[in-house]
Amino acid sequence: MHHLNTHAPRRRHIVTIEPSIEFLHRNARCSITQREVGVDTDTFAEGMRAALDQDADVVVIGELDDPELIELAKRGAEQGRLIIAKMTAPDVVGALRAFLGGLPAGEQESARLQVGEMLRAIVAQRLLPRSDGLGRVLAAEILVITPAVREVLADPARISEMRSALADGRAEFGTQTLDQHLADLVISGQVSFEVALSLANNSLDFELQLRGLRR
Numbered sequence: 001m002h003h004l005n006t007h008a009p010r011r012r013h014i015v016t017i018e019p020s021i022e023f024l025h026r027n028a029r030c031s032i033t034q035r036e037v038g039v040d041t042d043t044f045a046e047g048m049r050a051a052l053d054q055d056a057d058v059v060v061i062g063e064l065d066d067p068e069l070i071e072l073a074k075r076g077a078e079q080g081r082l083i084i085a086k087m088t089a090p091d092v093v094g095a096l097r098a099f100l101g102g103l104p105a106g107e108q109e110s111a112r113l114q115v116g117e118m119l120r121a122i123v124a125q126r127l128l129p130r131s132d133g134l135g136r137v138l139a140a141e142i143l144v145i146t147p148a149v150r151e152v153l154a155d156p157a158r159i160s161e162m163r164s165a166l167a168d169g170r171a172e173f174g175t176q177t178l179d180q181h182l183a184d185l186v187i188s189g190q191v192s193f194e195v196a197l198s199l200a201n202n203s204l205d206f207e208l209q210l211r212g213l214r215r
Helices: 002-007 044-053 067-078 092-101 105-118 147-154 156-168 178-187 193-199 203-209
Strands: 013-018 031-036 058-061 082-085 121-129 136-144
Touching: 013 044, 044 058, 044 067, 058 067, 067 082, 067 105, 092 105, 092 121, 092 136, 092 156, 105 147, 121 178, 121 193, 136 156, 136 178, 147 156, 178 193, 178 203, 193 203
Parallel strands: 013 031, 013 058, 058 082
Antiparallel strands: 121 136
């Protein structure tokens, strides 16, 4: 939001729907409307419907956690709006499954193709204790829609291939798996090997990859 508000090439209307407003954004290059659930709107879904009715260019959703809201977010994206939403999920694949699972059963097959066209990125984040004990450091798994990712997403039988697609696209597209970033953090000394190993998706491969680099 801050980046859009300070760098957008044209004025946009940004609407946020938040469980509580923790950061107040002042209008700069964008016009920003912040709504707090329970104060300015009764529910996330009601706030989302109002944002669509008000022709928002960008909608920021504080918690995308129920089928009605997921359907409204999908509708907004279909209309060409930028939807930025937070979901509670363990990783990129978990977020995709939760989103598609929140749509009506009869629509999930066609929705895979639609999501492949509408989705721009997913960032799964975890905060880990620093090895020096001074705070925490971010570890992230990053999905950017690439041809390989789109192919995997379109076929439910291939969802297990998603991490390979993310790993293979790192140099060219900037995608990465959590394990790749964990390895970077261990090599740079920011996170201990033991902490990284406990969070790795494939602990055996991770240990073999970093053998001899424990700090």
